[in-house]
Amino acid sequence: MAKDYYQILGVSKGAALADIKKAYRKLARKYHPDLNPGDKASEAKFKEIQEAYSVLSDPKKRTQYDQFGSAGDFPPGAGPGGRGGPGASPEFEGFNFSDYGSSSFKDFFENLFGGAGPGRSGRVEGGPGRGEDLNYTMKIGFEDAIRGVQTRIRLNRLAECDTCGGSGQVPGSGSRACPACGGTGRANMQRGFMKFSGACPSCRGSGKAQGDACPDCRGAGSVERSAQISVRIPAGVDTGSRVRIPGRGNAGRNGGPPGDLYISIEVAPHALFRREGANISLKVPITVPEATLGAKIEVPTLWGKTTIRIPPGTKSGQKFRIREQGAPAPGTKARGDEFVEVAIVPPPFDDQRVRELMKELERVSGPNPRENTGGN
Numbered sequence: 001m002a003k004d005y006y007q008i009l010g011v012s013k014g015a016a017l018a019d020i021k022k023a024y025r026k027l028a029r030k031y032h033p034d035l036n037p038g039d040k041a042s043e044a045k046f047k048e049i050q051e052a053y054s055v056l057s058d059p060k061k062r063t064q065y066d067q068f069g070s071a072g073d074f075p076p077g078a079g080p081g082g083r084g085g086p087g088a089s090p091e092f093e094g095f096n097f098s099d100y101g102s103s104s105f106k107d108f109f110e111n112l113f114g115g116a117g118p119g120r121s122g123r124v125e126g127g128p129g130r131g132e133d134l135n136y137t138m139k140i141g142f143e144d145a146i147r148g149v150q151t152r153i154r155l156n157r158l159a160e161c162d163t164c165g166g167s168g169q170v171p172g173s174g175s176r177a178c179p180a181c182g183g184t185g186r187a188n189m190q191r192g193f194m195k196f197s198g199a200c201p202s203c204r205g206s207g208k209a210q211g212d213a214c215p216d217c218r219g220a221g222s223v224e225r226s227a228q229i230s231v232r233i234p235a236g237v238d239t240g241s242r243v244r245i246p247g248r249g250n251a252g253r254n255g256g257p258p259g260d261l262y263i264s265i266e267v268a269p270h271a272l273f274r275r276e277g278a279n280i281s282l283k284v285p286i287t288v289p290e291a292t293l294g295a296k297i298e299v300p301t302l303w304g305k306t307t308i309r310i311p312p313g314t315k316s317g318q319k320f321r322i323r324e325q326g327a328p329a330p331g332t333k334a335r336g337d338e339f340v341e342v343a344i345v346p347p348p349f350d351d352q353r354v355r356e357l358m359k360e361l362e363r364v365s366g367p368n369p370r371e372n373t374g375g376n
Helices: 005-009 017-031 040-056 059-068 102-113 142-147 288-293 352-364
Strands: 134-140 149-160 186-191 194-199 222-233 242-245 261-267 274-276 279-287 295-301 304-310 319-322 338-345
Touching: 005 017, 005 040, 017 040, 040 059, 134 149, 142 261, 149 261, 222 242, 222 261, 279 288, 279 295, 288 295, 288 338, 304 319
Parallel strands: 134 261, 279 338
Antiparallel strands: 149 222, 186 194, 242 261, 274 279, 295 304, 319 338
């Protein structure tokens, strides 16, 4: 029966990659051989967890597993009677790799030895590894998003263990030859009628058994810490923007580089301005005389006040463009524009003098503007 990798990791079939990684880390720490010395059951469980994770964390392998219930244990023709069957060389002598797609055979071999293909060592899982990236959501003010801001945030991240320097081992505990491979770093594996040689899974190809697990990080090489970090948000960001802070993610493994921090931006709305990309829009009220006779009015911008000219006969809803008074494009000095939409405000209706003037205006204002629309 094929193994149920989802059940092994304790996740659903539709689980996201982040949930699969979280489940793997939790189980790997629980069943790690260094934390369970001499426990063969824990060692077997740890290998089973690694096997499940190597398939479900790889999109290609996971798709193949979901469709066929396996992730490339046998290339076509590798069973009985095919090349690679009885009589084939244990080191692939006479096996024509070109008969099979390079991608499928690569997946097949990675499934067996964690990425170590024939004739090359591959990347050993126990070697230096880059730390995971972190994601952080930051809410900032409208004008801070326009101008940029330098601020500090606090977040929890995995930092290198001070006691073991990230190695996961007690300093000075040393290492000895791996008992599984006798210090060679290589191991043989039999699958059906085929025999493979690859990196030893016990020592991950190093040829040496690990020393005692560090008591402070329990062999993980990193510990969780709360850190206050100074970050600079560039001018021109908007809701949905992502800002990368290099090297501020989780610590790397075994001396590997740290991951990055990605800040997702959420911008608060403004009382006056609305933003559409790099352009800014604003509604400004004007009086009936200003709209009728024309005027020069003062309007606010993100960069200070400026004056625009309202031509005679301006209608409500008409827009005026002020060049380069919008938001900057991130990473450049170019700015968008500001668009001012005017709204005509009627005079106070409860003022008797105003009412008299409006009646006089009605008599001299010309033809009915609704004549062409069928109105009265």
